[in-house]
Amino acid sequence: MTEQRDQAAGSGVTAPAGSPVFSARGVTKVYQTGSVEVHALRGVDLELYPGEFVVLLGPSGSGKSTLLNILGGLDVPTAGTVRYLDHDLTAGTEAALTKYRREHVGFVFQFYNLIPSLTASENVALVTDIARAPMPPDDALRLVGLGERLHHFPAQLSGGEQQRVAIARAVAKRPEVLLCDEPTGALDVSTGVIVLAAIERINRELGTTTVVITHNVSIADMADRVISLRDGQIVETKQNDHKVSPEQLQW
């Protein structure tokens, strides 16, 4: 991964109206790797609002993936509290977290993480099988522009197509939150734009609260709000008055 120090400036941030979807207070995460203690997060406070498109910006090792995992109920903080609406994500059991993920969260990963033995449509069905009120898998794939490639296996799809399958898979259950970890990290520019456009469309049309992790500063321009992390702390929060469409992004 390339190190890219963002120097995004500006302040005077105004919070959007309404009660927050997420509110995190003093979130700390310490890993034990062998004999070394890694402080991934050091007291993060954060609020995310309904329908918001947030970009988490930061170099690798800044703690953004850890934060995303905690928001998504994949991991629990060592200290601090995280609330999703009226759920306390820090107090929940493994079963409660599983239920939370199943009902409310959609994930998109850098390396797509499709099940290689399942076709595009089946990969989406994997999620709709266990969701309460999902959209048909094929509709989800049409939403990301893959209506023609429903029955292809991951190995028969390009990287961008695979990532769009992953997005379709994440949104097919109509989640309240869409969490994307470096969704374009493994893609070239033009493919990345198509993927980002798909995410942006979901956010706009379905009103899904969306968090995208990236270390690519230019992607930040398409967000409502940009939160920068470094060494496990939020160093800057910036409200974009003017959002740029993915097609106009430059990197």
Place this chain on the structure above:
Amino acid sequence: MYALDRKLLRDLWQLRTQSIAIALVIACGVGMTIMMLSTQRSLDQTRQEFYDRYRFGEVFVELKRAPEPLAQRFAEIPGLRDVQTRIVVSAFLDLESLPRPAIGKIVGVPTLTEPVLNRIHLRSGRPLDPLGTREAILSEAFAGEHGLQPGDVIRVILNGRLQAMTIVGVALSPESIYEIQPGQIIPDPASYGVLWMSEQELAAAYDMDGAFNSASFTLLRGASIPEVIRQIDLLTDEYGGAGAYARRDQLSHKFLEHEMQQLRSMGTVVPVIFLSVAAFLLNIVLSRLIHTQREQIAVLKAFGYSGTQIGAHFLVLTLLISLLGALLGTAMGTVMGRGLTQLYTTMFHFPVFRFHLARDVVWYGWFVATGSGIIGAYSGLKNALSLPPAEAMRPEPPANYRRSLLEVIGLAPLMSPIARMIVRQLERTPRRTLMSIIGVSLATAVIVLGNFSMDSVDQLMHLMFSETQRYDVLVAFAEPENRDVEQELRALPGVLRCEMFRGVPVRLRHGHHTRLVGIQGVTPGNDLYRFIDAKQRVVELPPEGLLISAELARLLDVTPGGEVRVEVLEGSRKKFPVRVAARLDDFSGLSAFLEIEILGRLIGEPQTVSGAYLQVDRTEEAEVLSKLKEHPAVAGVNLKRSTVESFQETIAENLLTMRLVNLMFAAIIAMGVIYNTARIALSERTRELATLRVLGFTRGEISSILLGELAAITAAGLPLGCGLGYLFAMVTLQTVDRELFRIPLLVLPRTYLLAISGVVCSAVVAGLIVRRRLDHLDLIEVLKTRE
């Protein structure tokens, strides 16, 4: 169908070769269980039906001669239901086709009615005609061996008089399902058979009108067998009763029971071996699968699949493999069971013997197969369940290698880089390495277990027929004779050596243990019948005191120096104590020996003999045999050579079939273990091996890394397997009843060699399959994809 189920089926398809290898191992285990236990059930059921339908006795007694009214007194014994008295004698059957005499067990049966007990089943011909004379019914095995049919004539020497009898029927009896001559361990249908004839005619020939010398009984439900036996013994004591015995001591029943016991114990032990191998294979395959799918599992968890759902997903995968194995095994077990049943019909004579697939045995097989699947899957599933999703998304840290033990102890300079890679890899996953070694050793052990019986039986035959019984002909007299008869036997042209013996039926008592056996009085300096112990040393007859077999000593709980009470069951029925001088750790079942003079004095019949061992010039054998047949005192002649030949024909053939099946099964285990180990190693190391190829290593060189690993595992497993096989053989022999005979534990180098070559061949085949895959390694593709 759910998407997750589709994944399941596709994963299974991806793993098809490995799955089939495992399913085959399971199939062998289930098949063996079903074959052995179902055949055992079929035997048991068929036997029970035969016994019930033809009213087989439950208690038996032989006596010298008792008047018919004694039957009334039997009937008064509480607990007795039916009594059948009859005359049973031993006589020569004179056949033109056979130069030597055959021995017939002649049984008198009523001609007007069916006997109350021990009825016969006619296979062909007709029953005895009440008005007919000199009619006989022959046992099927004997008739078949000599090609005799109803209408043919057989000459019988009844009480010294030659009588030509017309065969009117061929029959089976519940008394002789296993048609074996008393004192033998192998049936010899050429020289021994059963003949049924009119009881009046038999009584007339032996001057037994209004008398009997054999009785059978059935009991009321709940009657105490020992008490009934005690009562019968009291009543028969004055008539020369040889001691009543229960059905479990009846010769044919005992051999049948012995066989069934072997089936039961093998049917229980063998599947354990196969299914533990299957559990191990499932374990390594599933662990690897879960390992390679850790990211997929993490994704499923991220999307809200619960641990239980994911666990069930992988569990179903293993259960499908188990199920496939169980299905195949059931089919195999049924086919093999039929084969085994077929084989048994040549040994055991039943009216009808069909193989029935026992439902509960099938359930048991399936249950054990499923159990092994679950046990095998357990640790892999535990890993899958506890996998934290966030962690699983991160790339795995590089595997932790260390300098291997061999290098630490200073062998590094001797090792090539490839050798180092092999050793480090094996040491890095010690548990799997160990399990693979155990798997290989189990395959080796299965071959040893399946083939050692040949060595042991050969050894038994050698000890029995070459070392112990060094005579050519065994002569038995109808009644104890005066020692002078020895001169007559020695005088027969062709007799090179002659040793007399005196056999006495006795009841031995020690504490509350009692046993009906024969004590054999032996001529000092015995050379034609020697005592050979387990270490193949010749044991000298003690100058005084009893020499008893180890198994008899065990049953009586007596040690040398101890004293047993002897109750003689013939003649003047003396009772006296005798000191046990020594124990003979040999392979015969129950036996006791005493110096012949001492025995004669103790029983009050000095200078009597009941038979002789002869060494005969082979060229004059026929002459000697025919002379013996004519001798009025001689009731039985056994030509040892004939017994041995009969054994080699029947048993050896059966053993061969069993060995082939066994070898095939062992090959399946070996292939399963080695192939799966190799496939796992290949899947783990593809990237590493591809990298080496890119760096300029040849195909041969990278193959040698993987194949070297397999070779190391195989090499380590072989000696362990030989040891384990010996252990299994020991355990198997231990579970077999040793009252009839004891099989010595012997595993010859040829058996180890067979096991080793079998496993090595399987390993080579498995290695070649993997090697082929390595040769087709797509370097670019492998290196491009993220591990």
